[in-house]
Amino acid sequence: MIIGLTGGIGSGKSTVARAFETLGAASVDADDVAREIVLPGEPALLAIKNRFGDQVIHQNGTLNRAALRDIIFKDPEQRQWLESVTHPKIRERLLQHLAQLKMQGAPYVLLVSPLLFESGQNTLVNRAVVVDVPQALQLSRTQQRDGVSESQVHAILAAQLSREQRLAQADDVIDNSGDHVSMMEQVVRLDQRYRQLLND
Numbered sequence: 001m002i003i004g005l006t007g008g009i010g011s012g013k014s015t016v017a018r019a020f021e022t023l024g025a026a027s028v029d030a031d032d033v034a035r036e037i038v039l040p041g042e043p044a045l046l047a048i049k050n051r052f053g054d055q056v057i058h059q060n061g062t063l064n065r066a067a068l069r070d071i072i073f074k075d076p077e078q079r080q081w082l083e084s085v086t087h088p089k090i091r092e093r094l095l096q097h098l099a100q101l102k103m104q105g106a107p108y109v110l111l112v113s114p115l116l117f118e119s120g121q122n123t124l125v126n127r128a129v130v131v132d133v134p135q136a137l138q139l140s141r142t143q144q145r146d147g148v149s150e151s152q153v154h155a156i157l158a159a160q161l162s163r164e165q166r167l168a169q170a171d172d173v174i175d176n177s178g179d180h181v182s183m184m185e186q187v188v189r190l191d192q193r194y195r196q197l198l199n200d
């Protein structure tokens, strides 16, 4: 069984995924896969360099993520172009990771992705769990974690589904506006539910 785990920027997806892992779940993270497909030598990195030039490439040949972030969250057309190059490759690589994880015998696998619904990756999963927090908390936790400006987080939020749109597509919801103990209690309940579903 594959469970999609999604939520907007800074909602706590990675934190929640780690909590599921302590209970025995396996996981693959779309943000990590998005990094793999732009490593030096990958065709996606070459396409990005051809479009945006050396301003988005570090001296050592790796992607300058901050520079690309500045460009794509200012201009929806550039973001759509980047997604048209990266999303098919991310999907392909996710499928490979999921197939490998399936062999390893975990009871269920989490596909952790900020853009589960936006990118159509939800067609790869059996259920979707949304990590939900009010927008103000997304903003403060992201700023505290990454040291980025409020306007940059707002620009990223604007490129993602709204809280309501995401919740409307959820099978399960984790309210991550409380502390870690409250989050863990919800994860334990859902883990039991997923194991029960496997036995049904």
Ligand SMILES: CC(C)(COP(=O)(O)OP(=O)(O)OC[C@H]1O[C@@H](n2cnc3c(N)ncnc32)[C@H](O)[C@@H]1O)[C@@H](O)C(=O)NCCC(=O)NCCS
Binding pocket: 008, 009, 010, 030, 031, 034, 065, 066, 068, 069, 072, 079, 082, 083, 086, 090, 113, 114, 115, 119, 156, 159, 160
């Ligand atoms: C623009 C890039 C280089 C910025 O890299 P950076 O290291 O600063 O951020 P990182 O990749 O860790 O993403 C942080 C968060 O930004 C948000 N985000 C990233 N890409 C997008 C996007 N295309 N649309 C909306 N939100 C996005 C997500 O909430 C994500 O968790 C990078 O995000 C990227 O390559 N994005 C395009 C690929 C993509 O859509 N990735 C999302 C997973 S499918």
Ligand SMILES: Nc1ncnc2c1ncn2[C@@H]1O[C@H](COP(=O)(O)OP(=O)(O)OP(=O)(O)O)[C@@H](O)[C@H]1O
Binding pocket: 007, 008, 009, 010, 011, 012, 013, 014, 015, 016, 031, 114, 141, 142, 145, 176, 177, 178, 179, 180, 183
């Ligand atoms: N319940 C919680 N209480 C307090 N802080 C939390 C809680 N959950 C997560 N955080 C913190 O909020 C920040 C964002 O969490 P996390 O990195 O897990 O989010 P994310 O959804 O994976 O983010 P992104 O989409 O940007 O990769 C982190 O600094 C994390 O430690």
